[in-house]
Amino acid sequence: MAMINEHDALTAPAAAPILEGDAGDFFALLKPRVMSLVVFTALVGLMMAPGEIHPVLGFIAILLIAVGAGASGALNMWYDADIDLLMGRTSKRPVPAGRISAETTLAFGLFLSVFSVVTLGLVINWLSAGLLAFTIFFYAVVYTMWLKRWTPHNIVIGGAAGAFPPIIGWACVTNSISLESIALFAIIFLWTPAHFWALALFKAEDYGRAGIPMLPNVAGERATKIQIVLYSVLTAISGIVPTLMGFAGTTYGVVAAVLGVAFIWYSWQVWRMADGDKKMIPAKKLFGYSLIYLFGIFTALLVDALVAKFFGVVV
Amino acid sequence: MDHVELTEQQKKARRSRSVALAVVLACLVVLFYVVTIIKIGPGIFNRPL
Numbered sequence: 001m002a003m004i005n006e007h008d009a010l011t012a013p014a015a016a017p018i019l020e021g022d023a024g025d026f027f028a029l030l031k032p033r034v035m036s037l038v039v040f041t042a043l044v045g046l047m048m049a050p051g052e053i054h055p056v057l058g059f060i061a062i063l064l065i066a067v068g069a070g071a072s073g074a075l076n077m078w079y080d081a082d083i084d085l086l087m088g089r090t091s092k093r094p095v096p097a098g099r100i101s102a103e104t105t106l107a108f109g110l111f112l113s114v115f116s117v118v119t120l121g122l123v124i125n126w127l128s129a130g131l132l133a134f135t136i137f138f139y140a141v142v143y144t145m146w147l148k149r150w151t152p153h154n155i156v157i158g159g160a161a162g163a164f165p166p167i168i169g170w171a172c173v174t175n176s177i178s179l180e181s182i183a184l185f186a187i188i189f190l191w192t193p194a195h196f197w198a199l200a201l202f203k204a205e206d207y208g209r210a211g212i213p214m215l216p217n218v219a220g221e222r223a224t225k226i227q228i229v230l231y232s233v234l235t236a237i238s239g240i241v242p243t244l245m246g247f248a249g250t251t252y253g254v255v256a257a258v259l260g261v262a263f264i265w266y267s268w269q270v271w272r273m274a275d276g277d278k279k280m281i282p283a284k285k286l287f288g289y290s291l292i293y294l295f296g297i298f299t300a301l302l303v304d305a306l307v308a309k310f311f312g313v314v315v
Numbered sequence: 316m317d318h319v320e321l322t323e324q325q326k327k328a329r330r331s332r333s334v335a336l337a338v339v340l341a342c343l344v345v346l347f348y349v350v351t352i353i354k355i356g357p358g359i360f361n362r363p364l
Contacts, residue, residue, distance in 0.1 A: 019328065019332075020325055020328050022328040023331045024331070026332070057353060060346060123350050123354075
């Protein structure tokens with residue numbers, strides 16, 4: 001016990017910050033809510049891909065994709081600590097709140113990036129590892145460091161990072177990229193703008209304070225609402241593409257069409273919302289529904305794939 | 316160089332990090348063991364001694 005007591009008295013410069021962040025804070029650096037979306041969509045890509053993968057290796061592949069996504073989240077929190085501090089939604093994150101230092105966060109993110117990519121390459125295949133590396137690079141460098149503070153189209157282009165997981169999951173099984181996996185990518189890619197612009201509408205003050213050029217702050221509410229409706233229509237169309245391409249059944253197509261019509265309806269309510277509305281209820285409802293939409297679409301795809309795989313029928 | 320006494324909160328946070336690290340390392344041991352068995356398969360037991 002004496003040794004433990006000696007360890008408690010660290011030799012360090014008086015001014016050096018001492019970590020107060022616990023394991024939960026390090027887990028928060030991985031953006032667990034974003035990670036849950038990544039895990040789910042990657043799993044659907046993996047389950048829909050033609051071919052076989054050992055179930056344990058499939059589980060490990062999803063785990064490594066999740067770690068890679070978490071690593072890019074940590075790198076994002078390292079770089080964005082200055083603007084996170086200025087926004088109510090993000091000011092309690094471990095870095096702006098001072099519980100974990102920026103240097104530690106950078107090291108954590110870089111280590112997990114290298115670990116997840118190299119292990120995925122060694123255990124599964126190097127195409128999926130390369131795609132994971134590109135996804136981390138795209139989110140941490142292209143989106144976070146370049147697009148986010150520069151253009152109102154930041155989340156349109158940056159949305160690609162969040163759309164890659166099903167392609168990676170698919171590549172884990174087939175060691176290839178196909179039109180089918182690109183169709184899954186397109187659903188998330190086209191869904192992202194309406195989802196984030198709904199958030200940007202009712203968080204415009206926060207984004208304005210941080211100096212992030214989100215569309216409502218740069219182009220105004222009216223232009224944003226028009227763009228939201230346009231992207232919701234594109235998202236609804238992309239949702240039924242798997243059935244049109246023949247790799248999902250008719251039942252899925254009907255579910256996707258109903259979910260898509262509801263998505264357009266919620267967007268339409270946002271379009272009808274008076275400019276300058278303070279409560280922004282329709283925008284908040286659209287933001288909530290957009291999450292339900294994406295989980296609904298990918299759940300339906302998963303069920304479709306499982307039925308086809310285990311019962312050999314397309315419904 | 317001064318000696319710095321950790322506060323109770325810092326000790327608690329360090330303990331939490333240490334436990335999490337131990338759990339992660341143990342999981343990695345299991346993960347690499349399982350992957351080795353799956354990748355090499357039963358053949359691992361049929362090698363000449």
